[in-house]
Amino acid sequence: MTRKLVLCDCMGSQSLDAEGIYSATGMACSKIYRSLCTDQLDAAAREMAEGDVIIACQQERPRFEALAAEIGVAEPGFVDLRDRAGWGEGPAAPKMAALAAEATMPLEMGRAVDIVSEGTCLILGGTAAIEAAAQLSDTLAVTVLLGDPALVPTDRRFDCVIGKLRQANGALGGFTVKIDALQQLIPAGRGEFDFTPPQDGALSECDIILDLTGDTPLFSAHEKREGYLRADPSHAPSVAQSIFSASQLIGTFEKPLYVRMEPSLCAHSRAEQAACSNCLNICPTGAITSAGEHVTVDPMICAGCGSCSAVCPSGAISYDAPPVDTVFRRLTTLATTYRKAGGSDARLLVHEGDHGREMISLAARFGRGLPAHVIPFEVDALASFGHAEMLAALACGFEHIDVLVAPKSDRDVIAGQSALAAAIAGNAAVSLLEPADPDALCETLYAGNPEPVTCDPILPMGSRRQVARLSAKALAPDADVIPLPDAAPYGAVIVDTDACTLCLSCVSLCPSGALGDNPDMPQLRFQEDACLQCGLCSNICPENAITLSPQLDLTDAALSQRVIHEEEPFACIECGALFGVKSTVERITEKLAGKHAMFATSDAARMIQMCDNCRIQAQFHSQNNPFQGNEPPRPRTTEDYFTKRKDH
Numbered sequence: 017m018t019r020k021l022v023l024c025d026c027m028g029s030q031s032l033d034a035e036g037i038y039s040a041t042g043m044a045c046s047k048i049y050r051s052l053c054t055d056q057l058d059a060a061a062r063e064m065a066e067g068d069v070i071i072a073c074q075q076e077r078p079r080f081e082a083l084a085a086e087i088g089v090a091e092p093g094f095v096d097l098r099d100r101a102g103w104g105e106g107p108a109a110p111k112m113a114a115l116a117a118e119a120t121m122p123l124e125m126g127r128a129v130d131i132v133s134e135g136t137c138l139i140l141g142g143t144a145a146i147e148a149a150a151q152l153s154d155t156l157a158v159t160v161l162l163g164d165p166a167l168v169p170t171d172r173r174f175d176c177v178i179g180k181l182r183q184a185n186g187a188l189g190g191f192t193v194k195i196d197a198l199q200q201l202i203p204a205g206r207g208e209f210d211f212t213p214p215q216d217g218a219l220s221e222c223d224i225i226l227d228l229t230g231d232t233p234l235f236s237a238h239e240k241r242e243g244y245l246r247a248d249p250s251h252a253p254s255v256a257q258s259i260f261s262a263s264q265l266i267g268t269f270e271k272p273l274y275v276r277m278e279p280s281l282c283a284h285s286r287a288e289q290a291a292c293s294n295c296l297n298i299c300p301t302g303a304i305t306s307a308g309e310h311v312t313v314d315p316m317i318c319a320g321c322g323s324c325s326a327v328c329p330s331g332a333i334s335y336d337a338p339p340v341d342t343v344f345r346r347l348t349t350l351a352t353t354y355r356k357a358g359g360s361d362a363r364l365l366v367h368e369g370d371h372g373r374e375m376i377s378l379a380a381r382f383g384r385g386l387p388a389h390v391i392p393f394e395v396d397a398l399a400s401f402g403h404a405e406m407l408a409a410l411a412c413g414f415e416h417i418d419v420l421v422a423p424k425s426d427r428d429v430i431a432g433q434s435a436l437a438a439a440i441a442g443n444a445a446v447s448l449l450e451p452a453d454p455d456a457l458c459e460t461l462y463a464g465n466p467e468p469v470t471c472d473p474i475l476p477m478g479s480r481r482q483v484a485r486l487s488a489k490a491l492a493p494d495a496d497v498i499p500l501p502d503a504a505p506y507g508a509v510i511v512d513t514d515a516c517t518l519c520l521s522c523v524s525l526c527p528s529g530a531l532g533d534n535p536d537m538p539q540l541r542f543q544e545d546a547c548l549q550c551g552l553c554s555n556i557c558p559e560n561a562i563t564l565s566p567q568l569d570l571t572d573a574a575l576s577q578r579v580i581h582e583e584e585p586f587a588c589i590e591c592g593a594l595f596g597v598k599s600t601v602e603r604i605t606e607k608l609a610g611k612h613a614m615f616a617t618s619d620a621a622r623m624i625q626m627c628d629n630c631r632i633q634a635q636f637h638s639q640n641n642p643f644q645g646n647e648p649p650r651p652r653t654t655e656d657y658f659t660k661r662k663d664h
Contacts (some may be wrong), residue, residue, distance in 0.1 A: 020069045022046045024052035030102030040113035040357035064089050068117050072097040095119035098634035103380035106388025110359030114235050117353040126337030127273040131189040133223040135266035141228030144249035149174040155263045184234045187316045188243025191222045224265050227543035237300035240319035274320030274337045281332035283550040288579040291552035295324035322400020329505030329548040331479050335400040344476040351413035361389045364414040368398035371422035379454035399426045404480035406437035411487035415468035417446045439500050441491045445469045489570050496567050504566040507549045509580045515561035518597050522553035538597040539582040544574040556569040590630040
């Protein structure tokens with residue numbers, strides 16, 4: 017059944033083109049209501065009762081959801097046409113059609129796991145911690161960790177211990193803490209409480225940590241650590257808010273699994289040699305750790321910033337809330353529908369959640385709103401919108417990309433990814449916007465006139481690397497090799513042929529198979545499209561003969577193996593079989609023959625120039641064969657035993 021779009025012009029404050037939306041999307045549209053959320057609320061109830069509908073209003077979403085529950089029907093879908101299009105300047109019909117089409121897309125839900133918090137709470141601090149414990153004791157199972165025994169109250173509604181917190185790990189529902197000089201209270205007796213002898217390295221677990229010490233946070237990016245609440249003990253409103261938040265953290269919660277990990281694709285290390293550590297270097301919460309040849313992601317600590325997905329060169333880590341493919345389909349739907357509805361000069365405004373939504377809403381209500389050709393694109397994690405997504409958007413038909421950076425966004429990752437996209441598509445392709453207020457956002461969007469990036473639109477499909485390459489070929493059809501900034505995940509391996517001995521250590525350890533050999537010839541082969549620029553080959557090369565060259569080769573040659581170094585093989589002096597590298601064998605012969613105890617004689621030196629089979633045969637038949645033992649003893653017979661008895 018086709019979903020129906022329910023339209024309202026919000027007291028005549030916007031113009032709606034129902035026919036234009038239908039022509040571009042095929043969506044049935046209701047008549048245009050004037051005040052659907054107030055005196056026409058009964059009409060909204062009838063529309064929802066008739067079938068699956070999308071209401072073109074986000075502001076009054078809670079009202080319509082409550083109405084759906086009241087009349088016993090499924091909650092409708094929602095799309096914001098007013099703030100994002102109707103209250104801007106210029107003909108908004110094409111953008112409205114594009115936004116409506118995007119709202120009808122079936123979106124794959126991300127994975128999740130249940131977290132159980134039983135309300136065990138550890139409070140750190142002094143007097144403020146004791147006051148907080150008194151307020152939370154009726155809701156949570158509270159323990160206060162104090163540094164001064166004199167602060168311990170007689171209030172036994174909660175526990176108090178003395179000690180110093182050395183280490184804390186985990187997240188909501190699964191914190192583990194290690195405490196030094198731990199002293200537990202002995203409640204019996206008269207007068208001041210006594211305590212047990214101090215104990216170092218005591219381990220304990222809790223579901224929630226409330227930090228009122230005012231000291232350095234226990235975790236990096238502490239605001240992203242679920243279950244860890246922190247407030248300045250001298251600021252009463254902050255303390256009150258943290259107490260309230262802690263009281264709500266009891267029960268079962270759904271924890272999204274933000275990323276998907278494929279260890280076999282990870283290029284972190286091989287044979288204890290370091291390679292790619294991009295994700296380890298940028299993870300703000302420390303959720304990513306080394307696990308030998310690959311990394312591992314702790315889903316309980318991961319806050320879903322998406323940075324690891326953007327910088328992973330192999331796709332071993334991919335953003336999964338929702339999957340990356342969903343982003344590509346949304347971009348395609350927006351660009352295709354916008355063009356079909358007659359729109360032109362499309363620009364994409366990428367923003368993150370609440371921050372971008374509020375900026376756009378305020379700009380629309382009190383300012384000029386968004387230009388008609390600027391299409392907003394909301395993502396859950398701005399850093400997850402990496403260079404592959406930017407290139408895909410440009411190749412879909414958007415002429416420019418504006419990224420609205422939020423105050424809490426990981427700007428370094430976003431800037432690095434936009435620089436990489438700009439290097440491939442052109443320096444004017446991507447802009448980072450950090451306006452101080454909604455008016456500044458409007459001013460930037462209306463005043464800016466960047467050089468458009470145009471190409472024949474493509475359909476982005478495949479992995480992020482495949483989409484990036486496909487988009488680059490569409491955006492730069494005449495380019496062969498595009499130079500890229502340092503640390504780019506695409507590039508070539510440059511071999512110093514004078515230094516390389518073709519030992520092939522790099523081949524055996526290359527995690528992506530970009531480097532290969534030829535079993536019949538001393539050759540080093542390279543497939544540039546597969547190279548991750550992880551640096552492992554240059555790290556393990558014993559001759560320091562390998563360097564990396566970040567670039568994007570758009571020719572077909574990058575898709576197949578090519579020989580980057582080869583030498584003449586050596587022919588065995590006994591059987592003529594080809595083996596090894598001629599220059600290497602000759603060099604070894606020159607250095608060892610007659611100069612090393614094992615190769616002092618001419619016969620021994622000849623073995624250096626033999627293949628494996630001939631060398632074994634020659635060694636076996638040599639006079640000083642190291643494999644030769646003493647003459648085996650003669651088997652004893654019955655006659656031997658009889659002879660021995662006669663002798664006695």
